[in-house]
Structure formats: C-alpha cells, structure tokens
Amino acid sequence: MVVCTDNQGTDVPLHDPDFTCPNGPTFPAPHPCPPGQRPLDALYRQDRDPTRPGGWSTWQHITDATCVTDPDLTAALATELTNLPLTPSPATGPPNDWVMVNMDTVVYTTLDPQTLHTTVLGTPVTITARPTTFTWNFADDTTPLTTTDPGRPFPHQTVAHQYHHGGTYTITLTTTWTADYQIDGTTTWEPVPGTATTTTTTPPLTVHTARSHLVDSPLH
DSSP, X not given: OEEETTEEEEEEOTTOTTOOOTTOEEOOOOOOOOTTEEEXXXXXXXXXXXXXXXXXXXXXXXXXXXXXXXXXXXXXXXXXXXXXXXXXXXXXXXXXXXXXTTSEEEOBOOOOOEEEEEEETTEEEEEEEEEEEEEEEOSSSSOOEEESOOOOOTTSOSOEEEOSSOEEEOOEEEEEEEEEEEXXXXXXXXXXXXXXXXXXXXXXXXXXXXXXXXXXXXXX
C-alpha cells in the first residue's frame, strides 16, 4: 500500500497505474498486532469500468487491516495440506525395466519442493511443501524401505533392493510431505500441522533368473 503525504487517509494498492500523489507517496507503517497475532493487509477491490483508460474503476476500500492468530487457520491448514494437488514424486527404476535376481535394483526420486497458492477460511495463503520421507514398496512381500534419502542413479546409487525370485513386479513410491505456510501480505513462515502423501508407481519390472548349463566344448 501507499499513502499520499498530504492526505494520510488516502491509501491504495501500490500497483494502481492510475493513482498518483501530488507530493509523492509514502509507505504506511505495518498494522500493529498484539503478541501471538500477525497483521493481514487491508482488502481493496476494483470493478470493470470501460469508461476509464485502464478499464477498471478506482480502488474501493472493503476492509481495514486486521490481526489473525494461528488457531484461526491451524486446523483448516492441516486439512488443506492433505487436499492440495501436489505432484507426486517421480519414481525412477532400471532404465530397461528389467534386472537379474540377487543384483541391485536401483531406484531414486527427487527432493524438489512445491509451492502452491490457496485460500483458507477466506484468507489467501502460500504453502511450500517439501518431501521428507520416501517409502519404496518392491511388491515382493519384503518390508517396504523407508528413507529420507531420495537415492541417486547408477553407478552412484544409495537406494537399492535385491529380488531373490524371478517375476514381474510394480514398484510403488509413497512420498510424505511436510509444509510451511505464509499468509499473503505477511513475511512470516509457519509450519503446517500434519503431513500429506503422494503415490507413484514404476512401469512393470521384469526380474530374470540366470541358470548355468554344462557344455562339452569350449564357448567362443
């Protein structure tokens, strides 16, 4: 927001292209809030107005700046996190979709965070989600592997699994996400309660069994 130095009662959003201050603008002080609360900027509105050069009406003051407390949003944010359209982490396995028994099946994903914008209880917020744990289910009746390590490609792998029986398996990756939120118009980030999960599967993986054969002549 800006205000005109000659009229402290005139405040408008900074990006209004049609507003100018005769004596130059100033920036008002942040809205004061008691401990445990944070300021939320005043709300302004424009309507379509074809008679104005920019096609919009002047700014209308809807509500004053207010203070909000964490309990106002905590429970709603926990629910919102589980409903956000997070993009599942990519699950990468062997490049040719086959491996041999008793050899490493290398898998890996990424640590990329995601930033989403939503409105909770009428308050616009920005949520940044980060993957924190990765659970690999190799579909061979072994215990799923949970790790904070996203893994790396061969030959520098850090996450791998060995199959002991041939067959076709589909690997499932479940990613657990934690998040922080920021109320739009503020500068403070706070943790979102709870977690969210996403699930990804790899293409079917064929596990081959190598068998030895005795022959009566040298192999060439």
